[in-house]
Amino acid sequence: FQLFIGWEGVGIMSFLLIGWWYGRTDANTAALQAILYNRIGDIGFIMAMAWFLFNTNTWDLQQIFMLDPNLTNLPLLGLLLAATGKSAQFGLHPWLPSAMEGPTPVSALLHSSTMVVAGVFLLIRFHPLMENNKTIQSLTLCLGAITTLFTAICALTQNDIKKIIAFSTSSQLGLMIVTMGINQPYLAFLHICTHAFFKAMLFMCSGSIIHSLNDEQDIRKMGGLFNAMPFTTTSLIIGSLALTGIPFLTGFYSKDLIIETANTSYTNAWALLMTLIATSLTAVYSTRIIFFALLGQPRFLPLTSINENSPFLINSIKRLLIGSIFAGFFISN
Amino acid sequence: MLKIIIPTIMLMPLTWLSKKNMIWINTTTYSLLISLISLSLLNQPSNNSLNFSLMFFSDPLSAPLLVLTTWLLPLMLMASQHHLSKEPLIRKKLYITMLTMLQTLLIMTFTATELISFYILFEATLVPTLIIITRWGNQTERLNAGLYFLFYTLMGSLPLLVALISIQNLTGSLNFLLIQYWNQALPDSWSNIFLWLACMMAFMVKMPLYGLHLWLPKAHVEAPIAGSMVLAAILLKLGGYGMLRITTMLNPQTSFMAYPFLMLSLWGMIMTSSICLRQTDLKSLIAYSSVSHMALVIVAVLIQTPWSYMGATALMIAHGLTSSMLFCLANSNYERTHSRTMILARGLQTLLPLMAAWWLLASLTNLALPPSINLIGELFVVMSSFSWSNITIILMGTNITITALYSLYMLITTQRGKYTHHINSIKPSFTRENALMALHMTPLLLLSLNPKIILGFTY
Numbered sequence: 086f087q088l089f090i091g092w093e094g095v096g097i098m099s100f101l102l103i104g105w106w107y108g109r110t111d112a113n114t115a116a117l118q119a120i121l122y123n124r125i126g127d128i129g130f131i132m133a134m135a136w137f138l139f140n141t142n143t144w145d146l147q148q149i150f151m152l153d154p155n156l157t158n159l160p161l162l163g164l165l166l167a168a169t170g171k172s173a174q175f176g177l178h179p180w181l182p183s184a185m186e187g188p189t190p191v192s193a194l195l196h197s198s199t200m201v202v203a204g205v206f207l208l209i210r211f212h213p214l215m216e217n218n219k220t221i222q223s224l225t226l227c228l229g230a231i232t233t234l235f236t237a238i239c240a241l242t243q244n245d246i247k248k249i250i251a252f253s254t255s256s257q258l259g260l261m262i263v264t265m266g267i268n269q270p271y272l273a274f275l276h277i278c279t280h281a282f283f284k285a286m287l288f289m290c291s292g293s294i295i296h297s298l299n300d301e302q303d304i305r306k307m308g309g310l311f312n313a314m315p316f317t318t319t320s321l322i323i324g325s326l327a328l329t330g331i332p333f334l335t336g337f338y339s340k341d342l343i344i345e346t347a348n349t350s351y352t353n354a355w356a357l358l359m360t361l362i363a364t365s366l367t368a369v370y371s372t373r374i375i376f377f378a379l380l381g382q383p384r385f386l387p388l389t390s391i392n393e394n395s396p397f398l399i400n401s402i403k404r405l406l407i408g409s410i411f412a413g414f415f416i417s418n
Numbered sequence: 419m420l421k422i423i424i425p426t427i428m429l430m431p432l433t434w435l436s437k438k439n440m441i442w443i444n445t446t447t448y449s450l451l452i453s454l455i456s457l458s459l460l461n462q463p464s465n466n467s468l469n470f471s472l473m474f475f476s477d478p479l480s481a482p483l484l485v486l487t488t489w490l491l492p493l494m495l496m497a498s499q500h501h502l503s504k505e506p507l508i509r510k511k512l513y514i515t516m517l518t519m520l521q522t523l524l525i526m527t528f529t530a531t532e533l534i535s536f537y538i539l540f541e542a543t544l545v546p547t548l549i550i551i552t553r554w555g556n557q558t559e560r561l562n563a564g565l566y567f568l569f570y571t572l573m574g575s576l577p578l579l580v581a582l583i584s585i586q587n588l589t590g591s592l593n594f595l596l597i598q599y600w601n602q603a604l605p606d607s608w609s610n611i612f613l614w615l616a617c618m619m620a621f622m623v624k625m626p627l628y629g630l631h632l633w634l635p636k637a638h639v640e641a642p643i644a645g646s647m648v649l650a651a652i653l654l655k656l657g658g659y660g661m662l663r664i665t666t667m668l669n670p671q672t673s674f675m676a677y678p679f680l681m682l683s684l685w686g687m688i689m690t691s692s693i694c695l696r697q698t699d700l701k702s703l704i705a706y707s708s709v710s711h712m713a714l715v716i717v718a719v720l721i722q723t724p725w726s727y728m729g730a731t732a733l734m735i736a737h738g739l740t741s742s743m744l745f746c747l748a749n750s751n752y753e754r755t756h757s758r759t760m761i762l763a764r765g766l767q768t769l770l771p772l773m774a775a776w777w778l779l780a781s782l783t784n785l786a787l788p789p790s791i792n793l794i795g796e797l798f799v800v801m802s803s804f805s806w807s808n809i810t811i812i813l814m815g816t817n818i819t820i821t822a823l824y825s826l827y828m829l830i831t832t833q834r835g836k837y838t839h840h841i842n843s844i845k846p847s848f849t850r851e852n853a854l855m856a857l858h859m860t861p862l863l864l865l866s867l868n869p870k871i872i873l874g875f876t877y
Contacts, residue, residue: 128815
């Protein structure tokens with residue numbers, strides 16, 4: 086029950102924060118859209134709660150796991166629906182790119198690291214039940230694989246920095262769901278933690294870029310920032326490298342382990358193939374961001390006040406940078 | 419019980435004898451004090467009811483409704499101050515007298531022991547409400563609204579009279595306390611089926627059930643603010659209360675008789691929620707939202723499980739507070755723009771941020787956000803309907819989604835977006851209005867901390 090309180094509360098906060106600039110109609114519709122998809126997921130949550138109440142007489146996780154009910158198809162399906170809604174998996178995904186109407190710190194916090202992983206977290210919490218149910222595992226696997234591939238392809242064609250990063254988040258979430266599908270809750274959790282670092286940093290960097298270019302979000306209008314904003318550039322490059330899973334940065338410890346486990350486990354070949362393609366696409370769209378935003382000749386208006394002077398921004402990015410590089414190592418040892 | 423009824427009756431001489439600048443102050447203060455007395459009834463020491471006399475009693479089902487009724491009277495008075503400010507003194511006093519009369523009758527209804535006295539008072543509450551709607555409503559449609567209201571409810575409740583009299587003949591008494599001990603199953607025959615129908619239809623119309631709900635949008639929209647508040651908060655709950663009381667006598671017909679009503683409620687829930695998404699009229703939206711929530715209560719009562727009864731009572735109280743608050747908010751818009759169209763008063767968050775905060779809280783409780791009691795009520799009802807039949811969860815789930823959508827749609831349309839250019843001459847929020855919203859919200863939030871009180875007698 087308490088989980089449900091937090092679940093709904095987070096949904097409402099998302100609504101309020103996406104609609105932060107409430108004078109803007111797009112923001113309001115995006116906020117409403119977020120709530121719609123979240124609520125559809127909540128139906129699944131409520132269905133799972135109802136099933137648990139009547140078949141195990143409790144909402145308490147410990148008791149449910151001790152009782153170990155058979156035939157857990159229905160509640161786990163409900164939980165999967167809830168995760169789909171909250172974590173923007175394939176059927177209920179449009180709200181995440183629209184959620185980029187909110188301010189960048191909101192995107193950094195909610196929609197990359199903490200809130201969207203609530204869905205995956207829910208599945209992790211219920212993994213003792215999922216271990217016994219092969220159908221649900223296959224379902225999560227396929228769902229995650231479709232999500233990863235689909236959103237990675239979408240990210241290739243986007244022109245707005247924040248939307249690219251949003252689709253990238255969606256893709257990584259799909260990866261986490263795939264990890265749940267191959268019955269590795271601990272790996273999924275590890276990926277949640279590491280992903281948080283570099284994704285949040287990517288968002289903050291993009292925020293810094295957007296702000297210094299005077300609210301310009303289209304990457305076709307950026308370029309040549311390599312020399313103009315050195316610190317942001319470095320963090321962006323390191324973040325992208327971590328995202329793709331370059332050895333010994335953070336992403337490696339979780340992402341590579343996931344790929345290895347998927348390869349060596351007895352699992353659905355199609356899902357595996359889609360995941361691998363999606364992972365390679367990660368590298369592609371990250372390079373795209375770097376190429377358009379940082380390299381080449383400047384394509385923005387000449388009279389901009391590019392600066393990296395705000396200590397708040399720089400300090401936050403600095404801390405996330407250190408985390409992106411070292412956190413993987415520290416967490417897994 | 420007389421401790422509450424006599425002071426309420428005495429509010430009437432109070433209004434007539436007060437000085438011109440003291441009427442509102444006197445009545446509001448004393449009605450607040452009366453509501454404090456009624457709080458003491460919430461202390462129910464045992465599972466049986468608290469009996470005060472041969473005619474009045476209170477048990478864990480009626481006590482929260484009673485407290486709600488007495489709590490709402492000062493709020494109604496506060497809300498009506500503005501639109502009555504230009505009326506002559508006699509009419510103001512008449513209005514307050516009507517409200518007080520309605521209040522007395524409602525208190526007596528909720529605490530009646532005998533079903534016939536319940537029926538008489540149930541009908542009697544129609545009269546002051548009718549007068550309030552038709553005399554002090556704001557548009558010409560109010561006459562039509564009053565007509566619909568009166569005749570729908572009367573049509574539904576006349577069979578109830580016949581049914582009650584026949585039960586009295588059959589069993590010798592209609593006292594609640596005795597019925598608990600007498601309870602035997604009704605034999606299965608055609609006349610008993612009609613008896614079931616006769617008993618339930620009155621409450622179905624009052625609730626209202628989806629097919630019989632036409633009176634509700636008209637009455638709610640045309641009524642002045644206090645009328646809307648009391649209609650939404652209390653009078654609808656009379657139907658629920660009556661159903662909860664009378665279903666104890668009506669087994670076993672309920673198991674098969676309830677099906678058409680359950681279907682109507684489940685479907686009607688979704689239909690009315692969907693209508694809310696397309697409304698342009700703010701009060702109409704809130705009225706249809708009331709129908710939707712009450713359909714949940716009907717489902718809960720007809721399923722007849724302990725959890726569903728708890729959900730029904732919690733939902734009734736929660737919905738009473740929430741709907742009343744939404745009507746007050748709509749009224750604050752109406753007083754400023756003199757129109758109920760939603761889009762005429764948009765972008766209010768820029769101009770009236772505190773009121774926007776109240777709008778937000780009201781919308782959040784309307785969509786049943788945890789841990790508010792709205793959620794507890796809805797959750798219990800959803801759980802019990804899941805146990806009744808697994809498939810109902812789809813309908814309930816759809817309803818929850820659509821409820822969230824229209825609540826937030828209402829919020830966004832009135833608060834967000836760019837404000838209109840003609841809105842820069844509205845008056846800022848009065849302290850009275852802010853106090854009104856706070857007084858609605860505070861019980862709601864406090865009850866989230868201890869919902870035991872409102873969970874009724876199956877807790």
